[in-house]
Structures are given as structure tokens and as C-alpha cells.
Amino acid sequence: MTRPTPLSGFPEWLPAERLAEQQVLDRLRRTFELYGFSPLETRAVEPLDQLLRKGETSKEVYILRRLQAVEGAQSGSASAEPGGARLGADDEVSLGLHFDLTVPFARYVLENAGKLQFPFRRYQIQKVWRGEKPQAGRYREFLQADIDIVDRDTLPPHYEAEIPLVIGDALRSLPIPAVRIMVNNRKLCEGFYRGLGLEDPEEILRIVDKLDKIGPNAVAELIIGAGGTESQAKACLALAEIRSQDTSFADAVRALGVEHPLLDEGIAELSAVVETAREHSPGLVEATLKIARGLDYYTGTVYETELAGYEQYGSICSGGRYDNLASAGKDVFPGVGISIGVSRLLGLLFDSDALAVSRPTPTAVLVALWSEEERAASNRIAAALRARGIATEVAPVPAKLGKQIRYAERRGIPFVWFPASASAEGGDQVKDIRSGEQVAADSGEWNPPAADMAPTLQ
Amino acid sequence: MTRPTPLSGFPEWLPAERLAEQQVLDRLRRTFELYGFSPLETRAVEPLDQLLRKGETSKEVYILRRLQAVEGAQSGSASAEPGGARLGADDEVSLGLHFDLTVPFARYVLENAGKLQFPFRRYQIQKVWRGEKPQAGRYREFLQADIDIVDRDTLPPHYEAEIPLVIGDALRSLPIPAVRIMVNNRKLCEGFYRGLGLEDPEEILRIVDKLDKIGPNAVAELIIGAGGTESQAKACLALAEIRSQDTSFADAVRALGVEHPLLDEGIAELSAVVETAREHSPGLVEATLKIARGLDYYTGTVYETELAGYEQYGSICSGGRYDNLASAGKDVFPGVGISIGVSRLLGLLFDSDALAVSRPTPTAVLVALWSEEERAASNRIAAALRARGIATEVAPVPAKLGKQIRYAERRGIPFVWFPASASAEGGDQVKDIRSGEQVAADSGEWNPPAADMAPTLQ
The missing domain is CATH 3.30.930.10 (Bira Bifunctional Protein; Domain 2)
Structure with missing residues (x-):
């Protein structure tokens, strides 16, 4: 292709x-x-005669044909009208897309x-x-x-x-x-x-x-x-x-x-x-x-x-x-x-750049992944956050930490979550990657600021 | 028609x-x-050759033609293929609806x-x-x-x-x-x-x-x-x-x-x-x-x-x-x-009647109307309720009270609001027409029970 x-x-x-x-x-x-x-x-379609009731728009209508009906016509079926607006089979009404x-x-x-x-x-x-x-x-x-x-x-x-x-x-x-x-x-x-x-x-x-x-x-x-x-x-x-x-x-x-x-x-x-x-x-x-x-x-x-x-x-x-x-x-x-x-x-x-969203993804939190073996642990954190309405993804691969943070940055995901198992401090931590602020957090309790919950129009 | x-x-x-x-x-x-x-x-359409890449579904595709192109063909344009899948004009690709x-x-x-x-x-x-x-x-x-x-x-x-x-x-x-x-x-x-x-x-x-x-x-x-x-x-x-x-x-x-x-x-x-x-x-x-x-x-x-x-x-x-x-x-x-x-x-x-909504309209409150002259007053109450997220309609005509209540009943609207002006007790009142309970209410403060705010799946 x-x-x-x-x-x-x-x-x-x-x-x-x-x-x-x-x-x-x-x-x-x-x-x-x-x-x-x-x-x-x-439905997207209306009978063609209904669509053509108003003269002004008659030229704008897309008409529909089933490919099968067309192929029937090409192999010589008598009921087909060449180039016409009717469908192939006699029991079907002619249809057009609504305008x-x-x-x-x-x-x-x-x-x-x-x-x-x-x-x-x-x-x-x-x-x-x-x-x-x-x-x-x-x-x-x-x-x-x-x-x-x-x-x-x-x-x-x-x-x-x-x-x-x-x-x-x-x-x-x-x-x-x-x-x-x-x-x-x-x-x-x-x-x-x-x-x-x-x-x-x-x-x-x-x-x-x-x-x-x-x-x-x-x-x-x-x-x-x-x-x-x-x-x-x-x-x-x-x-x-x-x-x-x-x-x-x-x-x-x-x-x-x-x-x-x-x-x-x-x-x-x-x-x-x-x-x-x-x-x-x-x-x-x-x-x-x-x-x-x-x-x-x-x-x-x-x-x-x-x-x-x-x-x-x-x-x-x-x-x-x-x-x-x-x-x-x-x-x-x-x-x-x-x-x-x-x-x-x-x-x-x-x-004219007059309307945009605050971030280009629904995701508020990226849960980091220390190793593929620890994916189940990262999944559990993600599930706990989602259960409280926080849109969360788990990192695609256990890459170096900087790479995982850049993954979030490129997508506009505001927070990266560090699961406890490999974190130096012992417990889970969450980092606002815009400010760099990092705090200890519990996936059953932590909430992002209301403005970061979902992308908003601006 | x-x-x-x-x-x-x-x-x-x-x-x-x-x-x-x-x-x-x-x-x-x-x-x-x-x-x-x-x-x-x-978009709803794809080039026909893309839709037909998978042999299995080729028979199911709806093809599109502009009526104008068809009419051009019927009046003798040489570029049209009778009954064919191409659009009339040479610069346009053949389109079908996605399946x-x-x-x-x-x-x-x-x-x-x-x-x-x-x-x-x-x-x-x-x-x-x-x-x-x-x-x-x-x-x-x-x-x-x-x-x-x-x-x-x-x-x-x-x-x-x-x-x-x-x-x-x-x-x-x-x-x-x-x-x-x-x-x-x-x-x-x-x-x-x-x-x-x-x-x-x-x-x-x-x-x-x-x-x-x-x-x-x-x-x-x-x-x-x-x-x-x-x-x-x-x-x-x-x-x-x-x-x-x-x-x-x-x-x-x-x-x-x-x-x-x-x-x-x-x-x-x-x-x-x-x-x-x-x-x-x-x-x-x-x-x-x-x-x-x-x-x-x-x-x-x-x-x-x-x-x-x-x-x-x-x-x-x-x-x-x-x-x-x-x-x-x-x-x-x-x-x-x-x-x-x-x-x-x-x-x-x-x-199989296995899924329904709790009521068939978004409206939670119908504001009654005592006379056409008092519509502005009823509109103000409706605006106050809507400003606090309560879906509200104003009665279509200043009919008898029973008729206005039946209007709400037929639609499954749970509450009817009686503006003060003609109410015997002096202030605004709101009636739950399911229970018959009627209470004094202020349109800047009253809230329906959470379950009545919007239709819910059941």
C-alpha cells in the first residue's frame, strides 16, 4: 500500500x-x-425522492448503490439502469445520503x-x-x-x-x-x-x-x-x-x-x-x-x-x-x-489557533515500569487510579527512567507515577513533570489537581 | 407527502x-x-480500491455517486461508465462507505x-x-x-x-x-x-x-x-x-x-x-x-x-x-x-426489554405557566434551575393545572414547579408528581434527589 x-x-x-x-x-x-x-x-440515508423534494439542493445529493447491484448490472441484469439513480434490485428504493x-x-x-x-x-x-x-x-x-x-x-x-x-x-x-x-x-x-x-x-x-x-x-x-x-x-x-x-x-x-x-x-x-x-x-x-x-x-x-x-x-x-x-x-x-x-x-x-485543548490525550498519569516482570504491579496501580476516575496508562516498555518521562512529555501527560518496588525512598512517588515536584503518594488516595483530571478546552 | x-x-x-x-x-x-x-x-468514505482489498467483504460495499455526475452521464458524457463504480468526473476517485x-x-x-x-x-x-x-x-x-x-x-x-x-x-x-x-x-x-x-x-x-x-x-x-x-x-x-x-x-x-x-x-x-x-x-x-x-x-x-x-x-x-x-x-x-x-x-x-432508561426525557422539572403574560417569570425560574445543572422546561401553554401536570406525567418529568405569583401559599412550590409531595422551594437553592437529576440506565 x-x-x-x-x-x-x-x-x-x-x-x-x-x-x-x-x-x-x-x-x-x-x-x-x-x-x-x-x-x-x-439513519444516514433517505429515499432519493424525499431528498429531491426541495429543488435547490437536488444537485448536491450523493446517491448510493450496492456494489453487488452494480456488478449484477455489469454482468447483464435487465433490471439495471445504466448510470441511473436506482438500485439494482426491484424491491429496493433509491437511496441518497442526507444533506x-x-x-x-x-x-x-x-x-x-x-x-x-x-x-x-x-x-x-x-x-x-x-x-x-x-x-x-x-x-x-x-x-x-x-x-x-x-x-x-x-x-x-x-x-x-x-x-x-x-x-x-x-x-x-x-x-x-x-x-x-x-x-x-x-x-x-x-x-x-x-x-x-x-x-x-x-x-x-x-x-x-x-x-x-x-x-x-x-x-x-x-x-x-x-x-x-x-x-x-x-x-x-x-x-x-x-x-x-x-x-x-x-x-x-x-x-x-x-x-x-x-x-x-x-x-x-x-x-x-x-x-x-x-x-x-x-x-x-x-x-x-x-x-x-x-x-x-x-x-x-x-x-x-x-x-x-x-x-x-x-x-x-x-x-x-x-x-x-x-x-x-x-x-x-x-x-x-x-x-x-x-x-x-x-x-x-x-x-486561526483560536481553540485548543489543554493536553492532546485523556491520560493524566503514566505509571512507570521497572521491568516487564513488574508489569502486574504497575497494572494494579493503574487500576486503583482508574477506579477513582483518573485516566491512566502504563509505560509501554521498561525503558530508562528518562525515556519514560519523555514518553509522557511528548504526549502532554502531566504526571508520572513511580511504583515503590524500585524507588529509592521505599514508597510510591508521583512527579508533576511540568514543575518537577515529586511527592510520596498512595494510589488509593492521591488525586491530581481538578484542572488536570481531563483535557479542557481553552 | x-x-x-x-x-x-x-x-x-x-x-x-x-x-x-x-x-x-x-x-x-x-x-x-x-x-x-x-x-x-x-470520514465515512474510503477510496473503493482500499475497501476492496479484503476479498471477503467486497460484496457488501455501498458505492457513492454524486447525483450531478449521474445526470451528466445520462445526458451523454463520454467519461461515464454505465452502471460502473466510478464517479462521473475523471479527477474524482471512486468512493464507498466504510464497512x-x-x-x-x-x-x-x-x-x-x-x-x-x-x-x-x-x-x-x-x-x-x-x-x-x-x-x-x-x-x-x-x-x-x-x-x-x-x-x-x-x-x-x-x-x-x-x-x-x-x-x-x-x-x-x-x-x-x-x-x-x-x-x-x-x-x-x-x-x-x-x-x-x-x-x-x-x-x-x-x-x-x-x-x-x-x-x-x-x-x-x-x-x-x-x-x-x-x-x-x-x-x-x-x-x-x-x-x-x-x-x-x-x-x-x-x-x-x-x-x-x-x-x-x-x-x-x-x-x-x-x-x-x-x-x-x-x-x-x-x-x-x-x-x-x-x-x-x-x-x-x-x-x-x-x-x-x-x-x-x-x-x-x-x-x-x-x-x-x-x-x-x-x-x-x-x-x-x-x-x-x-x-x-x-x-x-x-x-427483550433488558435495558431502559429511568425516564424518556432529560427534563427533571416542568415550570408551570399561569398565563402567557407570566411566561417571562416562568422563564426566569427555568434559567435559575438550569444555571445549577437542573434540566428544565417551561409549560407550552397556560393550560389548567391538571393538564400541565399530565403533560409532565406523559413525559416522565418527575417535578412540576409552581411559580409564586398565582400560588395560594405565596412562595414558589415544587411537587414530586410521583409521590404527590409538594414543598416550598427557592429556584436558586432547591435540588432534586441525585437519582432524578438525569435519566439513568436500568
Whole structure:
């Protein structure tokens, strides 16, 4: 075998990075569970027709075939479609890898509705796959951490105000730069556009979504190109400029003189989101009326999140309220959710050395080994330490003492334990190899400082 | 959308089951880290040629294609192979989903050898995919939890004795039936067969591997069919019958009168494995000389694990030592590892109601809501409880009190919190809805009993 090389778009972390990722995930989980979200996982695959329901993402899907089915096709089986998306056997549905966690979750809710308690809140931390061209910060395989709350028939709007509290607490539990959640409301925009007399509010939303990329002049031109007047375009841009960390955005919107019942509803909902967040975490949430979110399925509050110092990389955490994603016959399950792009976030932080762990191994203590015959004695010490929650390894070989200490040093293991049998002083000793301090110790009683028990994020 | 139905072979847990799985994984992780294993994940895909190196599993691989590439092929691109395993674009390698975690780990070690510290110990908990026909207990997507220790050039045999300690501690940390790890050694078998004069020991191993399925007579016939004599076949069967929880297996092997240097080496290694385990966990490990493991790459100790009461379902945790899995040019990385079939194990336990969680939600407290206007007050109580680690939800709507209590009951939430504002007695109260006991409480101080803090495995 020749030495393998990385696959573009499929990032893999080194052990220290993975240890950091694991700690990040543990803290996210902890916060999600404090808010009563249940862990959930769905299978990696969905029927292809479900994945292709949303036109926009159809190009990004990885389809699956069993090699056996392919080989059957190559040896002349009539049922195979050359190059096609179907699996070989007729009784199997065509499958693709999921490209997000929202579509699979909506399907899961429909499939298991009779066994779930509504409103149902779940978090889901899984890999997703997109066959896009890999670019900086854009992967073909990446980890997402999603939370959603779905209800049967109707979903009270206060859940749209709760989501930013959860995400705020979760992200603020990490030693990362400050986050700002930018919120808007689809009803507010749609009501405003309709109040202005614009007849295709979705089209206007898609145009305004390009504001940061193409600038206000180009946006105005596109609105006019879509049948709007100059003054309508101007009003749309004026709306998009409004932002506030309190409910004063409402006055600014009113000052534009547009009226529509949907606009009133949107302003009320967005005010509740901003007010709830302001009481909980001042500075966390900002009404930012240019936020549009490209995807069609959002129907109320939408969220995007900026990381201070990393604004140019776009949103690290996005979502919104959706009313039409999960429905079967008369059953409708509206929901609201948000998704943290974990791989993308960590990729940015690792690349700029902004996140690391205190040591690159779980091990706190290396038990030295005087001879291979004394391995059982060193094992007993290790077992006694582990029984009290102290992560411990035994030295691989009875090398010279200096070599065993260097073994620990290279790994960032803070303590080396010297078993009594060959120690000059008689009893067991433990050495902090950073300070050089060495003390007598009993493996049934000694504890490392709390900060050294496990690797911590820093 | 019509109501979706499950996909055969792609199991999904309900929330309570997933909560149990999560707790199982947390305990496994905890033990792995106590032994100094670092968490690691590899991408889900590997180049197809790497996945097909081992002939035996070639039929089980799921291959991936980007839908875009397929559509390019259908519109007449010359580079596409009909039904073939290659992706559409020439610059992309053919990819398949990994079918285990050992092959990807071996590749990862080769790829990152310069950045790893050896011996390198990692654990890896990920889904794997196999395109096999789904059957009872055999899935197309399932979760594995693997530990491996790899070293550069040579790997001391004491690591083969350490693996059962880790797995024993990990599985014994779960409230599941007793496990027994059955160990054997490839050198012992090969040396014995060679000492007997049998010239294709691998073939004999593959035949003996079928013992439980086809019985001793059929095994003897196959050995004779493969060129063995009747007395050689008898000796092979006698060897396969030997089992002991101490090193007495060695005497039983010697009593068969066969000699070979490789046999001596195997006996010594297996004795060390049994002796180390016996000191650490009496009854955990048994030398079981019929254990063969089908896969070719094992070269030393091999492991299989039985769960008491579930013996007929086969091994829940298997592995062994391998010397030739990871090599590139002169670099060789021998290793030893074991893999817990988590989905399979949990599927068995869930199906027989042998594993569950104490409640199906993380939430310990539901804060009641007297009116929508008082939501901010209920939110404040929830925030105070969460700040002290108590998982809390606020009631979804200001329904009648009985309805709010039933909401908690249906979810298994043990406590309902009554905010002061509308409570007859003046201050906040909290009710244990199982016992009916209700007491005055301060959200900055009250704690539930430790057993109610989080769902626990039972």
C-alpha cells in the first residue's frame, strides 16, 4: 500500500483537534439537555425522492448503490439502469445520503408521530453530506448540531423566542469569540412587501438575500427588474437597513409608513423574540431586517449567527420557523429549529489557533515500569487510579527512567507515577513533570489537581 | 407527502431508546478514556480500491455517486461508465462507505503517521454500512465502538492482554447480563497445525471456524477433504475442545503431544492474556481454543464475546491482533483492537426489554405557566434551575393545572414547579408528581434527589 493522501472535502481531525471537538459537542449536548431536548439520531440515508423534494439542493445529493447491484448490472441484469439513480434490485428504493438534518427529522416525526409526545424537542448531532465542489470552509462531509421543537397542528410563537436562548447558552459555554444572533421574521418582510404593493414577496426576499454580496444599487436594480418601482425598491432597502438590539426596530419600520396585517404579526413576533433574549442575555440577539435565508420553507422567525472576528465567513448557525416541512394528509407538524455548522466553525477556529485543548490525550498519569516482570504491579496501580476516575496508562516498555518521562512529555501527560518496588525512598512517588515536584503518594488516595483530571478546552 | 415507512436494515431508535444508547456510549467513552484512548473519527468514505482489498467483504460495499455526475452521464458524457463504480468526473476517485472502522483507522494511521505518537491508542464510535441482505440482528447501517492500539515496527504482546481489561471494564459498567471474553491465539493454532504436519493452517482455521455451525463430524470430513489424515483431524478437534479460565489450557494442549516453536509462542502469549485478565477481573476471560475469527488479517490473539443468555446471537464484541493491515513501503504499524457491535447489542437488549432508561426525557422539572403574560417569570425560574445543572422546561401553554401536570406525567418529568405569583401559599412550590409531595422551594437553592437529576440506565 502506498501512503494515502487526504480526500478533498472530507476533513479529518488530528487527535488533539478531535478531543477539542468532542468537548465542544459535550458542552452543546449539556446545554441542549438542560433545556429538555432529547438526543436523537436518524439513519444516514433517505429515499432519493424525499431528498429531491426541495429543488435547490437536488444537485448536491450523493446517491448510493450496492456494489453487488452494480456488478449484477455489469454482468447483464435487465433490471439495471445504466448510470441511473436506482438500485439494482426491484424491491429496493433509491437511496441518497442526507444533506441536512431537518429533512430527515421531518420524516422521522411523520413516521413516528404516534409514539412521540408533542411538542417534541430533540437535538441531533450527525454528519451530513453534500456533493458540492469543495472550497475553503465548504466540505462534502461535515458535522451539524441541530435543535428543533415541533408540535402537532399549531406551534406557539414563544418557541421562536426560546431557540436563541438555547443556542446563546450553548455557544457561550464555549471558549470562542462572542456570537451575535441576527433575527428577522418572514411575516414582517412579506407583510411589508405586500403593504408596499409588491406581488411576489418571495422573489423580493431572494433578491434582498443578495444584499451583502451585490450591494444596495444592484439590489434596487433587481427589484425594479422584477416589476417594482424605484420608490418600492428604496423602501425595501430602507427596511433591510434596520437593526436594533431592542424593540426599537418596530418604530423604525412603522416610520416607513407601510401597513399590512401580516406586517403587524411579524413585528409582534419579532419583538417577543428580541425582548425575551434581551432579558436572558443582553447583547446576544439583534433584530436585523436584511436577514432573509435562501430556503423557501421558513414561514416566521429566521436566524443567522455571526462570530466576532469571523464575520466574513458568514453564518455559523442558522435556522428558522417552518410550517410546511412535515405533513401527511391532515397531519401537520410545524416546527422551529436551528443548526450549528460544527465542522465549519471548528475548521475556522483551528485554522486561526483560536481553540485548543489543554493536553492532546485523556491520560493524566503514566505509571512507570521497572521491568516487564513488574508489569502486574504497575497494572494494579493503574487500576486503583482508574477506579477513582483518573485516566491512566502504563509505560509501554521498561525503558530508562528518562525515556519514560519523555514518553509522557511528548504526549502532554502531566504526571508520572513511580511504583515503590524500585524507588529509592521505599514508597510510591508521583512527579508533576511540568514543575518537577515529586511527592510520596498512595494510589488509593492521591488525586491530581481538578484542572488536570481531563483535557479542557481553552 | 404520504406517511413514510421504515427502511429495512436501517434501524432508528425512539427517543427513550436513543437516550439509553447515548448513556451506553457515554459509559463506554468514559472507560476508554480512563485507559488513555483518544477519541477519533474518520470520514465515512474510503477510496473503493482500499475497501476492496479484503476479498471477503467486497460484496457488501455501498458505492457513492454524486447525483450531478449521474445526470451528466445520462445526458451523454463520454467519461461515464454505465452502471460502473466510478464517479462521473475523471479527477474524482471512486468512493464507498466504510464497512468497518479498522480499515479506515489503518489508512488514517498511515496518512498521519508523522503527526501521531506511537504507541497510539484511539477509540472510535461511528456508523458503518454494509449492503448485505437485512436479517434479524443484521443491519445495513449500524454503530460500532472500536478501540485499537497501534505501534510503529513492533507491538509488544502485553497490549493483547490489556484489550480485554478495557472491554471488560467498559461492558461491566453497563447494567447488562454478564459478558465472557473468549480468547485464542493464531500462533498457537498455526503452530499446532504445522506441528501436526498440516501444510495449510489458514485453511484448517477456516474449517474449524465452522465448528459451532456444522458440528465435529463435518469439520473432520472437511479436514480430511483438505488433505488431512483421520488422526490429524481428531487432534484438531481435540485442540478446539480445550477451554479454561486459567492457564491450565496450556497443559491440555501439551498433553496432545504436538510440538512447534510457533505453538510455544502462542501458548506463552495466550497464558499472559488469561493471567492478566484473571488478576484484574476473575471470570471475565476464558481461553477458548475453538475461536478462529474468519478474517485473514489476524496474526496473534483473537477475541470473541458472549453475553449470558444471548449466546445464540453470537459474538457482541470481537477483534484481535493484526500485523499487516497498515504498511506503506518500509513503515509497518502492527496493532490490536476490538469492536463492540453497539446497534446489534442494543437491538437485542431493547427487544427483550433488558435495558431502559429511568425516564424518556432529560427534563427533571416542568415550570408551570399561569398565563402567557407570566411566561417571562416562568422563564426566569427555568434559567435559575438550569444555571445549577437542573434540566428544565417551561409549560407550552397556560393550560389548567391538571393538564400541565399530565403533560409532565406523559413525559416522565418527575417535578412540576409552581411559580409564586398565582400560588395560594405565596412562595414558589415544587411537587414530586410521583409521590404527590409538594414543598416550598427557592429556584436558586432547591435540588432534586441525585437519582432524578438525569435519566439513568436500568
